[in-house]
Amino acid sequence: MVYVADDARYEPMPYRRVGRSGLKLPAVSLGLWQNFGDDKPIANQRAILRRAFDLGVTHFDLANNYGPPAGSAESNFGQILREDFRPYRDEMIISSKAGYDMWPGPYGVMGSRKYLLASLDQSLNRLGLDYVDIFYSHRADPDTPLEETMGALHTAVTSGRALYAGISSYSPELTREAVRIMNDLGTPLVIHQPSYSMFNRWIEADLLDTVDELGLGVIAFSPLAQGLLTDRYLGEVPADSRAAKGGSLKSGMLNDETLGRVKALNEIASGRGQSLAQLAISWALRNDRVTSALIGASSVTQLEQNLAAVQNLTFEEAELAAIDEHAKD
Numbered sequence: 001m002v003y004v005a006d007d008a009r010y011e012p013m014p015y016r017r018v019g020r021s022g023l024k025l026p027a028v029s030l031g032l033w034q035n036f037g038d039d040k041p042i043a044n045q046r047a048i049l050r051r052a053f054d055l056g057v058t059h060f061d062l063a064n065n066y067g068p069p070a071g072s073a074e075s076n077f078g079q080i081l082r083e084d085f086r087p088y089r090d091e092m093i094i095s096s097k098a099g100y101d102m103w104p105g106p107y108g109v110m111g112s113r114k115y116l117l118a119s120l121d122q123s124l125n126r127l128g129l130d131y132v133d134i135f136y137s138h139r140a141d142p143d144t145p146l147e148e149t150m151g152a153l154h155t156a157v158t159s160g161r162a163l164y165a166g167i168s169s170y171s172p173e174l175t176r177e178a179v180r181i182m183n184d185l186g187t188p189l190v191i192h193q194p195s196y197s198m199f200n201r202w203i204e205a206d207l208l209d210t211v212d213e214l215g216l217g218v219i220a221f222s223p224l225a226q227g228l229l230t231d232r233y234l235g236e237v238p239a240d241s242r243a244a245k246g247g248s249l250k251s252g253m254l255n256d257e258t259l260g261r262v263k264a265l266n267e268i269a270s271g272r273g274q275s276l277a278q279l280a281i282s283w284a285l286r287n288d289r290v291t292s293a294l295i296g297a298s299s300v301t302q303l304e305q306n307l308a309a310v311q312n313l314t315f316e317e318a319e320l321a322a323i324d325e326h327a328k329d
């Protein structure tokens with residue numbers, strides 16, 4: 001059936017400004033790292049994307065290597081974009097990245113100009129787009145001069161293949177340097193994409209202050225700690241869960257100590273009338289230096305539950321203190 005977006009789609013979701021740029025992102029954005037490869041039914045992918053857009057999610061985050069196999073998430077998203085979302089392209093912020101292993105040999109990984117621009121062209125081809133809204137350096141490359149990696153992002157923007165440039169998982173020091181280089185080139189970086197959750201608080205030490213001072217926005221990836229910060233693992237490990245697949249979420253992470261903290265946080269969530277997933281998302285967004293929480297979802301039910309987190313983004317001091325007891329790296 002032809003997809004027609006819900007007229008009420010902009011009502012439920014707050015939109016937050018990305019640093020000091022003109023761009024706004026939904027408080028919750030959807031990532032396609034897992035759940036959108038060729039191993040997942042396209043009908044489920046389509047249902048998740050349609051529901052997300054109907055609930056105000058305007059930002060969809062991809063990378064060259066998302067799948068499996070690498071590239072298939074962009075191809076599948078490109079197909080659904082063509083079939084369902086073509087009339088809505090100007091209402092969407094679509095991002096991609098390059099930095100991790102993509103094709104064999106020295107030009108298919110890390111941060112060279114050769115790799116970044118070839119990869120971006122391949123991503124555009126798979127997506128069926130002329131441009132992405134945000135193009136990221138997916139990780140810092142210690143062997144490539146930062147001027148070269150940033151120069152490639154600058155070319156991506158000036159050549160019209162991307163509207164904005166971003167960096168992911170860069171240290172505060174490299175972020176500062178990258179911003180200086182990009183300002184000199186005349187293409188300011190607008191966004192940093194780091195990991196951040198109640199179980200991974202590294203950005204609180206320095207990065208948040210650094211990006212705040214520099215005027216970048218932050219989109220926090222894996223705010224649910226890949227599903228740990230949900231009710232998914234409160235009982236037996238479900239057969240269809242990420243942990244059961246033994247990929248990026250190792251079953252060793254489900255130890256008694258961690259699960260004890262998950263249970264304690266689940267109690268705090270209940271006290272707020274939220275699910276644990278909702279608490280984790282609200283907490284990541286509790287101060288507006290985090291522009292957007294970048295979640296994953298393997299079903300429409302998960303997605304709907306997660307997006308409802310935006311209905312309660314405020315915390316009492318006592319709640320934050322109670323969370324701090326258990327929210328540790």
Ligand code: NDP
Binds near residue numbers: 277
């Ligand atoms: P999350 O921490 O949100 O984990 C998502 C997973 O948690 C889902 O696949 C699902 O697991 C489980 N889950 C989600 N909602 C619920 C719920 N309500 N109840 C129970 N379980 C739930 O994020 P991801 O780790 O998926 O990362 C999100 C995005 O961040 C990626 O798609 C990508 O765009 C970006 N990212 C960027 C990186 C970078 O280097 N820049 C690295 C990693 C991610 P299950 O499959 O078991 O159902």
